[in-house]
Amino acid sequence: MFFHIVLERNMQLHPRHFGPHLRDKLVSKLIKDVEGTCSGRHGFVVAITGVEDIGKGLIREGTGYVTFPVKYQCVVFRPFKGEILEAVVTMVNKMGFFAEAGPVQIFVSNHLIPDDMEFQSGDVPNYTTSDGSVKIQKESEVRLKIIGTRVDATEIFCIGTIKDDFLGVISDPGAAV
Amino acid sequence: MSTIPSIEPFNRLVRLAARAFYDDISMKGDNQPKTSRGDNRGMAVVVLDALTRRQWVREEDLAKALKLHSKQLRRILRFFEEEKLVTRDHRKENAKGAKVHNAAAAAAGDGPPGTKEGEEKVKMHTHSYCCLDYAQICDVVRYRIHRMKKKLKDELDSRNTIQHYICPSCNKRYSAFDALQLVSYTDEYFHCENCNGELVAESDKLASEEMGDGDDNVRKRRREKLKDMQQRIEEQLKPLVAQLDRVKNLPPPEFGSLQTWERANVGAFANGDPSAADSSRNSQGQYGTPMPYMGETKVEVEIADGVKEEGAESGKNGSELKVLPPWMIKDGMNLTKEQRGETSKVSKLDEESEAKDDKKQDSKDDQSIQEEYIKAYYEALRKKQEEEEAKMRMQQEGETFVSDSQSERQVGKKYKREDEDEGIEWEEQQPTGNATEQYKLADLNAEAQESGDDEDDLEWEEG
Numbered sequence: 116m117f118f119h120i121v122l123e124r125n126m127q128l129h130p131r132h133f134g135p136h137l138r139d140k141l142v143s144k145l146i147k148d149v150e151g152t153c154s155g156r157h158g159f160v161v162a163i164t165g166v167e168d169i170g171k172g173l174i175r176e177g178t179g180y181v182t183f184p185v186k187y188q189c190v191v192f193r194p195f196k197g198e199i200l201e202a203v204v205t206m207v208n209k210m211g212f213f214a215e216a217g218p219v220q221i222f223v224s225n226h227l228i229p230d231d232m233e234f235q236s237g238d239v240p241n242y243t244t245s246d247g248s249v250k251i252q253k254e255s256e257v258r259l260k261i262i263g264t265r266v267d268a269t270e271i272f273c274i275g276t277i278k279d280d281f282l283g284v285i286s287d288p289g290a291a292v
Numbered sequence: 293m294s295t296i297p298s299i300e301p302f303n304r305l306v307r308l309a310a311r312a313f314y315d316d317i318s319m320k321g322d323n324q325p326k327t328s329r330g331d332n333r334g335m336a337v338v339v340l341d342a343l344t345r346r347q348w349v350r351e352e353d354l355a356k357a358l359k360l361h362s363k364q365l366r367r368i369l370r371f372f373e374e375e376k377l378v379t380r381d382h383r384k385e386n387a388k389g390a391k392v393h394n395a396a397a398a399a400a401g402d403g404p405p406g407t408k409e410g411e412e413k414v415k416m417h418t419h420s421y422c423c424l425d426y427a428q429i430c431d432v433v434r435y436r437i438h439r440m441k442k443k444l445k446d447e448l449d450s451r452n453t454i455q456h457y458i459c460p461s462c463n464k465r466y467s468a469f470d471a472l473q474l475v476s477y478t479d480e481y482f483h484c485e486n487c488n489g490e491l492v493a494e495s496d497k498l499a500s501e502e503m504g505d506g507d508d509n510v511r512k513r514r515r516e517k518l519k520d521m522q523q524r525i526e527e528q529l530k531p532l533v534a535q536l537d538r539v540k541n542l543p544p545p546e547f548g549s550l551q552t553w554e555r556a557n558v559g560a561f562a563n564g565d566p567s568a569a570d571s572s573r574n575s576q577g578q579y580g581t582p583m584p585y586m587g588e589t590k591v592e593v594e595i596a597d598g599v600k601e602e603g604a605e606s607g608k609n610g611s612e613l614k615v616l617p618p619w620m621i622k623d624g625m626n627l628t629k630e631q632r633g634e635t636s637k638v639s640k641l642d643e644e645s646e647a648k649d650d651k652k653q654d655s656k657d658d659q660s661i662q663e664e665y666i667k668a669y670y671e672a673l674r675k676k677q678e679e680e681e682a683k684m685r686m687q688q689e690g691e692t693f694v695s696d697s698q699s700e701r702q703v704g705k706k707y708k709r710e711d712e713d714e715g716i717e718w719e720e721q722q723p724t725g726n727a728t729e730q731y732k733l734a735d736l737n738a739e740a741q742e743s744g745d746d747e748d749d750l751e752w753e754e755g
Contacts, residue, residue, distance in 0.1 A: 132297050164746035210457075210471070210493070224455040226493065235450040236480060267468040274454055274468045 116195055120157065121167060123186050124149065128172070130179040142166055145185055151218070155266040158193025159218040194219050194261050194273050201285060202275070204255045207240045213241070215255060219271055223259060227276035249284050254285045301538055302426045303344035306377075309433045311339040317371070332364070339368050343424045347547050348554070349392060351380075351420040369422050379425045381550040384418050393421070396557035419525045423553075426544040434536055437529060444522045448515065457491040459484035462632045466491060539703045558624065 124145065124288045132140040136184035146163050153159045170184035194200065194216070202221055211224035219240040225234065225242075232251065241252035251257060259275035259282055314336040342358055343349070351369060355362040372378040457469040464486055466474060474482035474491065482491040547553045 167755070206475070210482050210491075211455075211468075213471070213475075220472060222468055224468050224493070226455055234480075240480065263469065268552070272469055272472060274471075 116193060116198060117161070118157075118191050118193065119164070119188065120191060121186055121188050121201055122149075122157065122160075123184060126183045126185050127175075127180045127287065128183060130181070133181075141169060141183060141185065145187060149187075149189070153218065153269055153271060155268050155271070158191045158271065161190045161192050161217070163187050163189045192217060192219070194221075194264055194271060196264055198261045198262055199258060199282075200261060200275070201256060201258050204251060204253055204257060207242065208233075209234050209236070209240075212242065212251060214259065214275070221259060221261065221275040223257075223275045223277060224275070227262070227274075227278050229278050251284055257282055258282050258285050298542050299426075301535065301542060302429070302545055305433065305532070305535045305539050306340055306344050306424060306426075306429060307337075309429070310337040310536055312529060312532050313433075313436065314340065335360070335364070336368055336371070340372070340377070340424075343422070346423075347397075348381075348393075348421050348423040348550050349397075351422055354422070366420070369420075376428050377424065378422050379428075379549075380420055380422045382418055382420045383550075384416050386416050392554060392558060393419075396554040421550050423547055423550070427546065430536065430539060430544060432627070437533065437536075440525060441522075444518055444525070448518050448522070456494040457482055458494055459487065459489050459491055461489040462487045506702075513738065531689075 126141055126145055128137070128141055128144065128149075130148050145166070150163060150218050151160065165188045166188040167188060169186075172181040172183045200216040200219075200221070202216040202219075204212050204214045205220075206213040209225070211222060211228065214221045214223065228242055228251075229244075231244050232249065233245070234245050235241050240254050241250050243250045257277055259277050260279055261273045262276050263274040265272045316333050317336045318333045338358065339354075339360075342354060346354070351365060352362055354360075355365040358365065362694075369378055369380060373380050457466045457470075457474070458464070459466075462484060464484055466482070466484075471482065473485065476483045483489065484491055548556070
């Protein structure tokens with residue numbers, strides 16, 4: 116799920132940036148530092164949408180670096196248990212398949228794939244129904260439900276299932292080609 | 293009042309649900325020791341049953357009727373409120389406010405509670421009222437059953453469970469969360485981080501060695517247990533599910549909030565002949581327990597369930613209804629009050645129950661009475677006979693009603709549907725017509741009360 120929230124961060128700025136463009140430098144450094152990171156609490160920071168407030172800088176003794184407390188608005192993405200996501204399959208093997216929904220990696224193990232889909236090894240490993248009408252392979256788009264998340268300080272990993280109503284392949288690259 | 297005929301299936305639903313889900317709920321403070329004496333399991337069922345026989349009821353009165361401590365009852369009601377079966381309302385009120393409720397209860401067929409003297413002394417007290425929320429009950433029960441079944445099914449399908457993997461050589465266990473680290477790019481399997489052995493999914497092991505012992509056997513037994521449980525659920529909830537299906541397309545009875553309900557019923561009370569309320573008070577007041585709508589619906593309860601309900605209250609209901617089957621009362625309706633009195637001279641208990649039943653029957657059969665009146669009135673007009681003659685005729689008809697007025701009944705009914713206004717207008721004229729005194733009085737009571745009820749219900753529902 117996506118959230119638009121305000122976060123705060125202490126930015127350290129090298130003295131060489133002090134000058135008329137200090138503020139711009141600070142913001143560009145913030146974007147570079149923060150976007151794409153993941154915190155266990157808030158999820159992935161997708162984008163910074165604005166800077167709310169830059170506090171008074173504090174010069175660190177000895178180094179000359181200055182610490183600015185910065186409040187910024189950002190869009191974060193955090194997967195939840197029970198959430199339905201659309202994801203792109205990245206890898207298929209006998210144990211199941213991996214998929215990505217933006218920055219999040221999701222693993223769907225083979226017992227959470229409908230029973231009528233069987234693993235076919237070969238050049239392009241895939242899961243196929245007995246009549247061949249549905250095929251999950253690399254680059255397939257699937258709709259899945261998250262049944263478990265492992266949230267570390269800097270990483271979120273999810274377990275998904277497609278063994279439920281309305282889940283499964285939503286577009287088949289094999290059919291399109 | 294149009295909800296009354298359809299209330300019975302819902303009451304049956306409530307009673308079934310109560311027995312299915314709230315049978316062994318023990319309402320106990322955590323600090324109280326569990327002794328056999330204080331075992332009040334089943335109390336919840338009794339309370340729900342009692343509520344099916346009432347509309348909005350003050351909790352104190354309910355407690356009194358059930359011979360429960362009000363604290364105990366409140367705990368049960370709070371539980372049901374959390375379960376979304378019951379709506380409650382609290383308000384500060386003085387004796388006057390309480391009287392309004394009594395009046396409303398009386399008009400709705402409730403007897404006024406017998407705590408009158410006590411209430412007048414009380415100044416401002418918070419009173420709690422409770423009522424079954426039928427619409428919500430249907431949803432709650434259906435949801436509950438759905439959740440039960442889904443949970444079991446999910447467990448059986450091992451759906452939504454995190455797969456575990458085990459390394460056969462070093463017995464190290466992994467979960468699906470570790471999948472990313474375990475992926476091997478050389479083959480299709482997961483590999484152990486320690487020994488690089490191929491990992492085996494735990495459930496696969498179960499499937500292959502179904503006859504094995506130890507951990508697997510436990511799982512297998514658990515599976516069997518789940519299946520067994522699933523079957524038993526199907527079996528035991530069958531009547532409840534059937535009742536749910538039956539009720540599905542019926543409009544659930546709606547009493548509205550406490551205030552709308554009170555206003556609706558008080559309105560009826562005000563419109564009605566004051567003697568109507570008095571008579572109801574006399575007939576029921578002594579018991580001090582409000583008992584709305586246990587007329588003909590009650591009969592079905594006794595037959596269908598055969599459940600012995602609490603105390604003297606229900607015992608009385610049962611007996612009185614057995615003594616007076618509806619068809620008997622119907623005949624009696626056209627007779628004078630003395631004749632009705634004759635049938636109810638057996639005992640004081642019976643007399644009271646009879647009066648109550650008559651009132652119910654009055655309201656039920658009042659349409660046929662009205663038809664009869666209208667017909668009589670019409671004929672009187674058409675033939676331009678004198679009022680004396682009309683009266684005579686009416687009496688004759690009263691006697692021969694069952695046999696010879698069957699065919700004309702339809703005409704009367706039709707007429708009544710078309711012009712309900714005229715029916716009421718005619719009622720107002722009635723005092724000039726010299727009908728028998730007792731006749732008029734008895735029927736007017738029922739008539740005015742009922743029609744008033746209807747109007748007010750409509751008004752408030754629309755508003």
